[in-house]
């Protein structure tokens with residue numbers, strides 16, 4: 001696949017050797033990589049269809065080094081792409097040919113655990129799961145749990161506002177981050193929020209969460225930690241149609257029940273997961289719901305009965321309730337391994353991420369089935385049903401350019417459908433380069449220009465992660481007086497993707 005990125009600046013490329021030397025003085029030892037073999041692992045992220053070798057890779061270890069690297073790049077007008085663990089599925093960490101790739105993986109320490117304030121202060125390169133590992137001995141955990149949690153960094157989670165199974169009840173990253181330290185492109189440090197529960201002034205913490213590396217580099221994160229629930233039990237519900245399962249999701253929420261997690265898989269995903277991990281999933285159903293209920297034992301018991309009744313009303317053909325921790329883990333094993341399981345049945349898959357109002361689930365699932373015929377490609381659905389956050393996996397073969405084009409067109413059609421039914425282009429994977437050119441489906445020019453003005457307030461030279469999120473690259477001076485008349489943009493010579 002190809003995606004248009006800001007063209008490399010010849011004058012920067014010509015100074016590569018000199019720039020590498022200057023950066024090596026700031027980050028000595030093995031902190032600067034320039035040889036192609038050393039940089040190869042960084043040429044792509046989780047969206048592997050897009051690749052680009054960076055100009056230079058820098059791995060700082062201290063906040064002061066981050067400050068000095070950014071200040072140097074600012075003074076010399078060098079573009080910078082921040083990177084955590086490189087698991088982004090939207091190409092957020094895709095390098096630029098004339099850019100410095102600033103890899104934050106050496107910031108891997110848990111700095112403080114404060115049980116009294118129910119908070120942990122960590123460096124951005126700490127993996128999501130490592131936070132729970134650091135607090136679980138006292139019965140606590142960090143709630144947002146992306147499937148990639150063993151590898152993805154908390155800095156990346158903040159930048160993408162990542163979600164996971166437990167976010168239906170406990171909120172996305174944005175609801176679980178209490179404070180941030182960030183370095184701006186000028187090298188200045190700002191601190192936002194903290195262990196206290198409310199912040200003064202504008203909600204900059206909310207603004208930064210989900211800002212995809214475009215506004216600053218996160219160097220410290222304070223997260224909320226929660227008490228692990230007393231009891232957690234899961235139901236495995238099989239349905240004859242996707243529509244039945246979709247309706248059941250809406251009915252459960254409509255009844256005032258907020259499960260700890262509510263995930264859905266369609267028949268292709270069920271089959272693939274079962275073949276891979278043998279979780280005991282029923283194979284004669286079209287759709288499977290895994291509904292987890294957590295809390296005090298008695299409450300969970302009552303909720304299980306209510307969910308069972310709702311499932312029966314929606315034609316559930318198969319109902320199982322976990323009777324032990326082992327069985328609960330087994331119910332989840334297939335869901336957690338669903339992506340790699342689908343990877344076993346197709347040479348390639350394209351993972352989409354859109355969010356719709358829950359009520360639209362049956363309609364969207366039905367329409368997607370029709371699209372399978374239109375685009376002549378199969379789709380496996382594995383997703384956070386409770387949040388209405390879809391993850392259709394479009395199966396294709398990247399060696400066949402026609403299939404590849406159809407997969408991209410199919411993906412765009414799904415995201416447009418999400419917007420059409422009142423949803424949004426992304427749920428948790430971010431916009432990156434993947435959905436950048438679809439932003440116009442959701443936002444009008446005035447919306448986008450206003451969002452870019454926010455970007456300009458933090459990065460007037462457009463050096464941080466340019467080419468991501470915004471479908472057009474404006475100069476900030478241009479934006480400050482941009483009037484769009486009948487769709488005619490001023491400054492037609494400025495690159496637009």
Ligand SMILES: Cc1cc2nc3c(=O)[nH]c(=O)nc-3n(C[C@H](O)[C@H](O)[C@H](O)COP(=O)(O)OP(=O)(O)OC[C@H]3O[C@@H](n4cnc5c(N)ncnc54)[C@H](O)[C@@H]3O)c2cc1C
Pocket residue numbers: 045046081082083084085086087088089091092093104124145146147148151152153154155156157158159160161162163164165212213214216217218219339428429465
């Ligand atoms: C198998 C698989 C399953 C996944 N499942 C989920 C899931 O369930 N839920 C979910 O939400 N996501 C999921 N993802 C996507 C991905 O793991 C998340 O987006 C994750 O938050 C990315 O973290 P990272 O450290 O890998 O960031 P990277 O990929 O390195 O970067 C992602 C973005 O964050 C920016 N960034 C990274 N670090 C910093 C920093 N310190 N300061 C400023 N900006 C920074 C980058 O510029 C980029 O824009 C999955 C990915 C894979 C491969």
